[in-house]
Amino acid sequence: QVQLVESGGGLVQPGGSLRLSCAASGSIFSISTMGWYRQAPGKQRELVAAISSGGSANYVDSVKGRFTISRDNAKNTVYLQMNGLKPEDTAVYYCYADTSYLRRYWGQGTQVTVSS
Numbered sequence: 001q002v003q004l005v006e007s008g009g010g011l012v013q014p015g016g017s018l019r020l021s022c023a024a025s026g027s028i029f030s031i032s033t034m035g036w037y038r039q040a041p042g043k044q045r046e047l048v049a050a051i052s053s054g055g056s057a058n059y060v061d062s063v064k065g066r067f068t069i070s071r072d073n074a075k076n077t078v079y080l081q082m083n084g085l086k087p088e089d090t091a092v093y094y095c096y097a098d099t100s101y102l103r104r105y106w107g108q109g110t111q112v113t114v115s116s
Helices: none
Strands: 002-007 010-011 018-026 031-039 047-053 055-058 066-073 076-080 090-098 104-106 110-114
Touching: 010 047, 010 090, 018 031, 018 110, 031 066, 031 076, 047 066, 047 076, 047 110, 055 066, 076 090
Parallel strands: 010 110
Antiparallel strands: 002 018, 018 076, 031 047, 031 090, 047 055, 066 076, 090 104, 090 110
């Protein structure tokens, strides 16, 4: 019922910036919280950031002060602005959307590589 399309990943040098976007379509009025997970090879999936429909945001400690999550409800899009990127931020980033009918939908994933 909800489709999520991610964009914005790529290769960036340490200290650089990148902005990820995730656009939702379908039953968008059912969406409550949206956010981002990431998963690197050999590591567990990690919740990076989440934001409620009202704009309340939470972050994993390792990205606080560097990443900013935001959403544009008119565009049905959630963003992740990533500044001061570090090699340990390298991962596939997945956006998600939680719905009022108790299902979580996932984006296709976008690769973020931080390397010199």
